[in-house]
Amino acid sequence: MEHKMENYIILPKTADQTLLAKYYSLADVFTICSKRENFPTTCVEAQCCGTPVVGFDTGGTKETSIESQDDFVRYGDIDALAEKTMCKLCGNSKDIAEKAQKEYSKETMSKRYMETYDRGGRKKRVLLIDVNCKGSSTGKIVYDLYTNLRADGRSAAICYGRGKNIEEENIYKFGLDWETNIHAGLSRITGYNGYFSYFSTRRLIDYIEQFKPDLIHIHELHAYFVNIKPLIEYIKSRNIPVVWTFHCEYMYTGKCGHAYECRNYQNKCGNCPAVKDYPKSLWLDKTRQMLEMKKNLLGDWNFTIITPSQWLADRVKTSFLKDKKINVIHNGIDTRVFHPVDANELRKELKISEDCKVVLAVAPNIMSESKGGKWILQLAEKMKIENVFFVLVGKL
Known part of the structure; x- marks a missing residue:
């Protein structure tokens, strides 16, 4: 107390x-x-x-x-x-x-995700990517999906960037802690986020090559642990189907997880009112360049977006991603706890x-x-x- x-x-x-x-x-x-x-x-x-x-x-x-x-x-x-x-x-x-x-059990959530995965045929090998595994709200969701996919007779794997090493089958921490720290420092100095972590990103791509997934389910990519552009370019080059859960607004804004009342992302970003908020820049505002990178990278790509709420789905529809397939699946929790x-x-x-x-x-x-x-x-x-x-x- x-x-x-x-x-x-x-x-x-x-x-x-x-x-x-x-x-x-x-x-x-x-x-x-x-x-x-x-x-x-x-x-x-x-x-x-x-x-x-x-x-x-x-x-x-x-x-x-x-x-x-x-x-x-x-x-x-x-x-x-x-x-x-x-x-x-x-x-x-x-x-x-x-x-x-x-309504909110992890089993209900997993069933709804698997129905989304299987449009066009059952996906037997599913790779989940997130910043965390088991820890944090998204890390728990990822682990619950992994567990239920395996219970459904599929092969599932998790690749994650930060946190403790987890010694379980097909769970791989690709992020290198020392490189994550460098990435965070460079982000503060240059104003760019998601542009570094070369070696960690290479390790992730190598694992994808080895696992050969039928589908990749991406969650969060914004916590200084991956270089977004080469990762997405690689996935696109292999024509791997992708479901991407947007737990926040990061992938359609310059850098903001929560844009609040700001609508700059609907145009060009720049002159960011939150430039010193997470992910933080000490001096330089590169939000316009980062938004442009995301538009070029994702604009012509055919992937499915999932949001946990209709509110967030409606926000996505005000962005450059408005024409993508967007579905709502509520987050699930462990109802045994x-x-x-x-x-x-x-x-x-x-x-x-x-x-x-x-x-x-x-x-x-x-x-x-x-x-x-x-x-x-x-x-x-x-x-x-x-x-x-x-x-x-x-x-x-």
């Missing part, structure tokens, strides 16, 4: 999913106040544990709701959010866990009284501007007179 004050507590972030399931099960309502989310996994996990969700209507957040998209309010409207929160605390969210687990569990001991440990309602918020860096911890504290202040206790998980 790090910080307790009146009607809220801020706790450290945790990678322990069993503990997270207890936090979700402890709560009567889950709230999310992010500035922008494409399809937040935390909302899905909370509902699979039987906890209804309220929050700000940003990005694809409201699409996660099993109950009603009307439970999400205009960004920054704390009065409206307090009203929605009280309605949920006084309401009855019956069967929410059962409905959420059916995220389901209603007994949280009585956790309630006692946190010294929350039996008659007190609990509002929960979870994010990796919850007090950052992007994750909106300040709004949750304002909500707690507004609801001081109610018998409600706020638990925030995610302090660094």
